[in-house]
Amino acid sequence: MEVILEVNGERHSVVPSGRRLLAVLRDDLELLGTKLACGEGACGACAVLVDGRPVNACLLLAEAAVGHQIVTIEGLSVGRAHAVQEAFVAEDALQCGYCTPGQVVSATALLERTPAPTREQIHEAMAGNLCRCGAYPKIERAILRAAGSA
Amino acid sequence: MSRFVRTRTEMEGRYEDVWALVDESDDTESWAPDAALSLVGRPVPRQDGAARAAGRARFTVDVRLAGTLHAVVLRSPVAHGRVRSLDLDGARAVPGVRAVIGPDSELSLTTRSPLLRGEPGYAGAPVAVVAADTLEAAHAGVLALALDLEVLPHLVDVEEGLREQRFTADPTDEARGDAEVALAAAEVTVELSLETPGQLQTALEPHAAVASWEGERLTIWVSTQGMFAARDELARAFGLRKSDVRVLTEFVGGGFGAKQGAGFEALAAAELSRIAGRPVRLVNDRHGEQLDGGRRAASRQTVRLGASRDGTITAIDADAVIGMGQGGWMPPVLIPARTLYRCADVRALTFPVKTNLRAQNAFRAPGVMEGTTAFEQAIDELALALDMDPLELRRRNHTDIDQVSGSPYSSNQLLACYDRAAELAGWAARGELREPQPDGLLRGMGCASQIWWGGGGPPSHATVRLDSEGHATVMTGIQDIGTGTLTSAQIVAAEELGLPLAHVRALGGDTAPNVYGPIAGGSQTTPSVMPAVRSAAAKVRKTLLQLAGDVFEIAVGDLEVSDGRIRSRDGAIDVEVTEVTAKLGDATIDGSGSRGPNPGGFVVHTFGCQIAQVSVDAALGEVRVERVVAVHDVGRIVNPLTASSQVEGGVLQGVAFALTEELVVDPTTGIPVNAYLDDYKIPTIADTPEIVIDFPGIADENLPTTGTKGLGEPPIIPTAAAIANAFAHATGRRAVALPLTRDRVLEALA
Numbered sequence: 001m002e003v004i005l006e007v008n009g010e011r012h013s014v015v016p017s018g019r020r021l022l023a024v025l026r027d028d029l030e031l032l033g034t035k036l037a038c039g040e041g042a043c044g045a046c047a048v049l050v051d052g053r054p055v056n057a058c059l060l061l062a063e064a065a066v067g068h069q070i071v072t073i074e075g076l077s078v079g080r081a082h083a084v085q086e087a088f089v090a091e092d093a094l095q096c097g098y099c100t101p102g103q104v105v106s107a108t109a110l111l112e113r114t115p116a117p118t119r120e121q122i123h124e125a126m127a128g129n130l131c132r133c134g135a136y137p138k139i140e141r142a143i144l145r146a147a148g149s150a
Numbered sequence: 151m152s153r154f155v156r157t158r159t160e161m162e163g164r165y166e167d168v169w170a171l172v173d174e175s176d177d178t179e180s181w182a183p184d185a186a187l188s189l190v191g192r193p194v195p196r197q198d199g200a201a202r203a204a205g206r207a208r209f210t211v212d213v214r215l216a217g218t219l220h221a222v223v224l225r226s227p228v229a230h231g232r233v234r235s236l237d238l239d240g241a242r243a244v245p246g247v248r249a250v251i252g253p254d255s256e257l258s259l260t261t262r263s264p265l266l267r268g269e270p271g272y273a274g275a276p277v278a279v280v281a282a283d284t285l286e287a288a289h290a291g292v293l294a295l296a297l298d299l300e301v302l303p304h305l306v307d308v309e310e311g312l313r314e315q316r317f318t319a320d321p322t323d324e325a326r327g328d329a330e331v332a333l334a335a336a337e338v339t340v341e342l343s344l345e346t347p348g349q350l351q352t353a354l355e356p357h358a359a360v361a362s363w364e365g366e367r368l369t370i371w372v373s374t375q376g377m378f379a380a381r382d383e384l385a386r387a388f389g390l391r392k393s394d395v396r397v398l399t400e401f402v403g404g405g406f407g408a409k410q411g412a413g414f415e416a417l418a419a420a421e422l423s424r425i426a427g428r429p430v431r432l433v434n435d436r437h438g439e440q441l442d443g444g445r446r447a448a449s450r451q452t453v454r455l456g457a458s459r460d461g462t463i464t465a466i467d468a469d470a471v472i473g474m475g476q477g478g479w480m481p482p483v484l485i486p487a488r489t490l491y492r493c494a495d496v497r498a499l500t501f502p503v504k505t506n507l508r509a510q511n512a513f514r515a516p517g518v519m520e521g522t523t524a525f526e527q528a529i530d531e532l533a534l535a536l537d538m539d540p541l542e543l544r545r546r547n548h549t550d551i552d553q554v555s556g557s558p559y560s561s562n563q564l565l566a567c568y569d570r571a572a573e574l575a576g577w578a579a580r581g582e583l584r585e586p587q588p589d590g591l592l593r594g595m596g597c598a599s600q601i602w603w604g605g606g607g608p609p610s611h612a613t614v615r616l617d618s619e620g621h622a623t624v625m626t627g628i629q630d631i632g633t634g635t636l637t638s639a640q641i642v643a644a645e646e647l648g649l650p651l652a653h654v655r656a657l658g659g660d661t662a663p664n665v666y667g668p669i670a671g672g673s674q675t676t677p678s679v680m681p682a683v684r685s686a687a688a689k690v691r692k693t694l695l696q697l698a699g700d701v702f703e704i705a706v707g708d709l710e711v712s713d714g715r716i717r718s719r720d721g722a723i724d725v726e727v728t729e730v731t732a733k734l735g736d737a738t739i740d741g742s743g744s745r746g747p748n749p750g751g752f753v754v755h756t757f758g759c760q761i762a763q764v765s766v767d768a769a770l771g772e773v774r775v776e777r778v779v780a781v782h783d784v785g786r787i788v789n790p791l792t793a794s795s796q797v798e799g800g801v802l803q804g805v806a807f808a809l810t811e812e813l814v815v816d817p818t819t820g821i822p823v824n825a826y827l828d829d830y831k832i833p834t835i836a837d838t839p840e841i842v843i844d845f846p847g848i849a850d851e852n853l854p855t856t857g858t859k860g861l862g863e864p865p866i867i868p869t870a871a872a873i874a875n876a877f878a879h880a881t882g883r884r885a886v887a888l889p890l891t892r893d894r895v896l897e898a899l900a
Contacts (some may be wrong), residue, residue, distance in 0.1 A: 032212040033205020035403075036356040038436045038827035045354055073205035089199035090792045094634030094801060097202030098354045099405030104203060123836040129476070132354050132404050133632050134799030136835040 003066045007031065008075030016062035022046045024062040025072060033073035033101045037130075044129035045103035048072050054109040056128075073101035081108045084146045093142035095133030103129050107143050116147050151175055157747035159289035159607045160754075162481045162516060162672040166602050170608035172746050178681075178688045181786070183849040186421035188712065189645045190856075193791035196637045197655060198401075198630075207401040210358040211433050217417060218360065219248050219281040221432035222288035223420055224295055225441065226270030226277055227822025229304035229506040233268045233277060233297065241280050242295040246287030249426040251418070252278040254294075259421050261386040265414070269302070271476045272508045273821040274441025281422040300741060302507040306819035308450060308473040311503035318477045318504045324488060326553075327495030329454075332465035336456025337463075340365070340535050342528040343453075345887040346520040346870075348473065348813035348826075350859050351445040351513050352832055354402020356439035359416040362429040367394045372416045373402050374632055376410030376669035379411035383659045387417055388424075393664070400659035402631040405802075407671060408444035409631075430671040440825035445813060447510035448473045449483055453528035456495075461546045462536050463491050466526065469499040480516025486525040489755075490601050498579040506820050512671060512697070514803060515863035518602055520869070523888065524596040526871035530878060539540030540875065541568055541577060541597055543757075552753040557768070559598040560748070560852035563783035564757035567846065571597065574842050576760035583763070591765040593776075596762055596875025598868035604784065604860035605754025605853065606677025610745035611666050614643055614686040616694065617733040620714065621653045626679055627667020633862060634792030635675045639683045641788055642856065644900035646687035647694075648711035651726065656683075668793065673756065673784075673860025678745050680788065681855040685743025693739045698730045746854045756864045760801070762839075762872040766880045768899055772890035775805050775839040775873055785859040786849035797843045797865040804869025806833045809889050851856070869898065 005012050007029060008085070014028050018073050018128035025031045025048070034057055041059040048057045049071040076085070087093070094100040103126070109115060110125040122143050131139065175725050181187065201207045218769050241250045251257065253268035266276055282293035305311055333339060358373040368390065377397040385392045402409065415432045422764060423430040430467045434443065449472050456465030468487040472480070484498035513519075533540040550562050572578065575595065582594040613625045624643045630636040639656035647654065658667065668678050691711060698716050699706040708719050717724045731739075741885045750752055761779040787793050810831035814824045824830045849857025870888060877895075885898040 002874040017831065025354035030214065032208070032214075035209075035354070037356075037403075040436070040826065040828055042826070042828040043354065053255060059498040067837055077204065085200070089195050090635075092195060092199070092543070092795050094196075094199065094202050094405045094632075095634070095795055096353075096355070096402060097198075097207045097792075098401075100207075101200050101205035105203075123838075127834045127836045130354065130832060130834060132352055132406070132832060133795075134833070135795065136833070136838040137798050138795060139835060140838075 004065060005062065005065055005070060007070045014062065016120055019061045019062055020058055020066050021060040025057060031072045031074050035101060039085060044106060045099050045102045047105040047129065049105060049109060052109065052112060056108045073105055076104060076108055079111035081113055084108050084111065086147040087142040091138045091142040091145055093138040095135050095137050099129060099131045102137055103131065110143065111147055117143065151359060154598050155747055157608060160603050160605065161674065163485060163603055170747055171744055172608065173744050176685050178685050179857050180851065180855045181849065183851060183857065187645055188650060188875065189641050190788055191292050194637060194641055194651060194789050195791065196634055197640050198636065209355050209401045209403050210360060210371040211391055212824060213357055213360040213371045215360065215362055215526045218429040218431050219283060219426055220285040220288050221279050221281040221419060221430050222285065222292050223276045223343050223438060224292045224297060225438060226273055226275040227301055227671065228301050229273050229306065230302040231270055231299035232302060234300050235298040236278060238293060241291040244291045244294045245285040246430065247280055247281065247291040249281040249292065249422045249802065250278065251421060257421055258424055259417060265417060270504050270769060274508060274633055274900065279418050294509050304817050306505050306507060306820045307817055308471055308503045308505060311505055312471055312501055317502045318474045318502045319480060321499065321501045323499050325497040329467040331498035332495035333454060333456040333467055336464050336537050337458050339454065339456045340528060341454045341533040342454065342494050343525055343886065344451060344527065346449045346523050347811065347888055348448040349807055349811050350440055350813055351406040351408035351444050352830065352831060353404030353406060353408060356434035356436065357409060357413055357415045357443055358433040359419040360429060360431045361419040361423040363423055364660045366390060368420055370398045370416055370420060371398045372412060373409055373841055374399055374411065374413065375402065375405040375409045375629055375671050375702060376411050377629055377661050378627060378666055379669055380416055383412040384416060384420060388420065396657065397661045398862040399629050402629060405631045405670065406514050407516060410512065410669065428816045436827055438741040439832060442508055444511040445508060445512065446513035446516065446520065447481060451524035453487065454523055455528055455532045457532055457536060461536055461543050463493045463547045464495065466496045468491050470521065471503060473505050474502045474507040474510050475505055478509035478511055483521040484516040485518050486522045488599060489553050490599055491526065491547035491765060492553065492884040500879055507815065514800065514866045515602060519867045522598060522600065522867050523870045527870060527874050530596065530875045537767055541572055544568065544599055555753055557751060557753045559607065560752035560754045561850040562757055562882065563787065563846040564849055567757060567781040567783055570618065571661065571759040571761050571779050571781040574844060577761060591767055592880040593763065593765050594876045594880025595616040595761060595763045596879050598875060599869035600758035600782065600864050600867040601756065602673060602756045602863045602867060603874065604673035604756040604864065605748055606675065607748050608745045609666055610668055610678040610682045612679065612682040612686040613665055613740065613742045614690045616690050616731060616739040618731050620649055620731045622649055624654065624656040624666060624683055625663050625665045626656055626658045626683065627665050628675060628679055632797060633670065634789060635679065637792060638797040639679060639790040640674055641682045642683045643687040646684050648713065650714045653714060655665065673864065676788065676858050676860050677853060680858050682743045682745040684855050686741045689741030689743065690739050694730060701730055701733065724896040743803040749852055752852050756782065756784045756859050758864050760868040760872045764873060764875045764880055766877060768870060771895035773809060773877060773890045773895060777840045778843065778863055778869060779842045781844045782861065782864045783846050784864060785853065786857040786863045787845050787847045788858060793845065794843045796861045798841050799880065800865025801841050801869050802833050802838065804866045806841065808870035808873040810891050
């Protein structure tokens, strides 16, 4: 059955067929920045914003996202999100880059609700985003830098 | 003029004599250790950072070709079995299924046979692969295979394998002098036995390949650290010319050693694509990746040391029992015992036990990391027995001579690393940590030393092309798996060309240009590729200045180029590079460079020291790493920004090896029970200690032209040992196995 998903401010007609939001984003809408890494909500590589909150798209049925505002990494290029991306590059808060879209999504959501986070708040908000390369010290610095520049 | 020279190359301690193509006319002089360089040595953000941060980086899993089929692997559910029945035709009858291969299928690939085994030797071993129009149809095809297996006896207990003498290769006995006699004569002796865990590489992008044929030409995207090895393997397997195989690997979502060459995924995808006549995409799911992506082998090591009262180590006797799984190259676990300190009487016995797990493979500093974890704890036990400061004991037994070959090291700043690490960590006051703490926790500080190869060598090539707009493109054979080596190539080229960074771009990740670079492993990319890049860029600079001489009718020797401007020494000429390059029209200035051999008579190694501070909650058994100081001697640092990232990443993987990561195998079934991301515990941001980093940064004058060594492996090597030593300092106890889970900690403290 066809449903309408609102992704990055645009309305898309899709057929979820019981699939997760991540599959629809990547396979139907070709929004390839959102990554699959574990498929069980353990790593955050697939994080997208649903009504401004970070959600693991690998666990969310696409149908459940109907009527909500979905923003993927591709929709994050202005304002605070842009500052986050610039800070990630400047601080080298990324290595292979595979987890980075999810990190940027989660960091943007954190700064939207907590514009000047403490180290502990960053750790709490970002603990669901795994980075196997170990960019964590610089992710923390990048978030503090983006907070300072906002 | 090009010449062949005979030289010795090294990859993770394996030496090979090869012919290397070198350019005799290359007169690029080494940068002096104190050379005033404008870009090299300054922090530079990655040239592709913005693409990665914006989600625009295209990994193998992101490749989308029209008509692509999706492949799903059927894996053995048991540790050892024999296929009784497998309904390939049943799978082929599933709507949407286009190709199916099993153990008995006739394949067009001719090597690595069999690709699929009818008698799988480990849980997760590929038994069949189905390619279909959709992932869902492929999964339906796998179900229709209706695999029926006879379960055969398995062995996953390494001690049992040792008793039964089940080895993947003959045990090795590497000795010099007589360790037994020296031990018997020693004034002080210690002995330590401990276990290190199996550790999964867990790259977040799993092994993946997308294959597409056009006639007898294969184009394939592979998530690999070694695109040229993949190309050669695929060409051999399918009987193709190398130039008819193009491997693309622009962005790789982590490797850590697990992604060597083509791998099963690329071979299977290419085979299925050939059968179906359509592109095929094969991406491991997470469980498949954790079962079959690779593993640092678990080990049980025993180290016996003898010393005189003054702290001189007189005997080293070490043995290692390694759980190899189904096979693979034997990791050099006892290299630290054999080489880290001066000692004439050494014996090292290694037993590679065959078990029903996947063949172990390379994981960042394979062998040396787990060997250091045991050996450096034994060194601390010796310090305790001697009542000597652990760093002082290490200093006393320092050597500038490779203990195996007898040759001097090309450079060695280990003593400077000790001093700097001690200063940064506050080592002198470590005793105060053991006084009662306000928060009730126990605290301690421990150190460990690091040795690794990392000198690089030929063959490695680069080409530089300067266009009429004054922009340069550097073509390399680099796979930048997250290390930042492409940005280092950009920096080195810009430095040599005298161009601004923004006008230079380094490319890699594609075999089509056929500009060879080594596999992204063994800490060899930077030391191998940077001299080749510099040499290519130097040729372009020379040509540019010659052309400038023509334009301005001035002797070439009176001209120089820097910051994108060409200047004469008398100041009369000071113009943008484009004043000259614009006259090229559509022509370009090209230069190619190659890596010369390392000089004979030296052995090239990297060194370092880490100091960890931990807290221990004796009631809960919880260990937290509070701070790690890491000082590594890897020669000249090209880009301190990405270099520090490498160190942070290595340290964090070492912290996890010490505290949380362990592949747990059910002995009853032989099946790994935590081959997922929710229960295989890699570190999170909340587990991250403060990491303090420094480098002596002194160029190795015996290495060609850039004085750089590799940095991929060094930072993971001493971390776990330093943490375990800090734990022992805090508690007075030593855990006999890592990781330091609460259970093990409480047992150690009981």
